[in-house]
Amino acid sequence: MEPWRAQVTTGLTGRVVEIGFGSGLNVEHYPSEVEVVLAVEPAATARRLAEGRIAAASVPIVHVGMDGQAIPLDDASCDSALATFTLCTIPNVHRALKELKRVLRPGSSFHFLEHGLSPDASVARWQRRLDPIQGRLADGCHLTREPLALLRDAGFVIQWSEQRYARGPKPWSYFTVGVAMTPT
Numbered sequence: 001m002e003p004w005r006a007q008v009t010t011g012l013t014g015r016v017v018e019i020g021f022g023s024g025l026n027v028e029h030y031p032s033e034v035e036v037v038l039a040v041e042p043a044a045t046a047r048r049l050a051e052g053r054i055a056a057a058s059v060p061i062v063h064v065g066m067d068g069q070a071i072p073l074d075d076a077s078c079d080s081a082l083a084t085f086t087l088c089t090i091p092n093v094h095r096a097l098k099e100l101k102r103v104l105r106p107g108s109s110f111h112f113l114e115h116g117l118s119p120d121a122s123v124a125r126w127q128r129r130l131d132p133i134q135g136r137l138a139d140g141c142h143l144t145r146e147p148l149a150l151l152r153d154a155g156f157v158i159q160w161s162e163q164r165y166a167r168g169p170k171p172w173s174y175f176t177v178g179v180a181m182t183p184t
């Protein structure tokens with residue numbers, strides 16, 4: 001996963017909001033241009049696991065909230081945003097993207113790395129079959145979301161993106177990485 005995390009964090013700058021911060025697996029990849037990371041994470045276990053990484057981080061990391069669907073930050077108060085393997089899990093992903101757009105300055109970047117629906121019909125068929133089980137076993141995670149379509153629907157402009165299979169079973173490993181901009 002490390003090359004993917006290195007790729008998605010490249011270009012983050014200033015005040016960064018990260019939704020679905022988890023146990024802080026992106027921390028070691030934040031570039032030096034990052035001034036502070038504002039972490040949004042509901043799971044107490046993940047927050048506890050993140051403590052060591054936060055303590056060792058070279059940038060300040062502040063836990064600001066529990067829910068990407070209602071981010072407790074002012075409008076246009078962030079310079080960039082990050083989410084990795086999180087848009088698959090947030091119950092109302094449309095609301096979360098609307099919130100990200102609200103807290104980001106116009107013309108700023110949202111960096112994303114997600115798994116999602118495969119373009120291969122046979123894999124997609126399995127993803128649709130497995131989706132209900134995945135949701136129950138993996139904390140609400142969906143296999144069938146399409147990150148680029150979700151971002152476009154929310155009004156983001158895709159600056160760049162790449163989609164390909166990572167290592168691992170195909171229903172879980174069709175990854176989308178990229179950067180989307182808020183309109184100016």
Ligand SMILES: C[S@@+](CC[C@H](N)C(=O)[O-])C[C@H]1O[C@@H](n2cnc3c(N)ncnc32)[C@H](O)[C@@H]1O
Pocket residue numbers: 019020021022023024025026040041042043046066067068069083084085086089090091
């Ligand atoms: C698969 S984990 C990914 C964690 C981390 N970003 C990573 O790359 O390892 C999904 C994360 O989204 C978090 N999450 C679930 N619902 C959320 C919500 N409504 N708002 C923000 N984060 C949420 C989960 O607690 C979990 O930490």
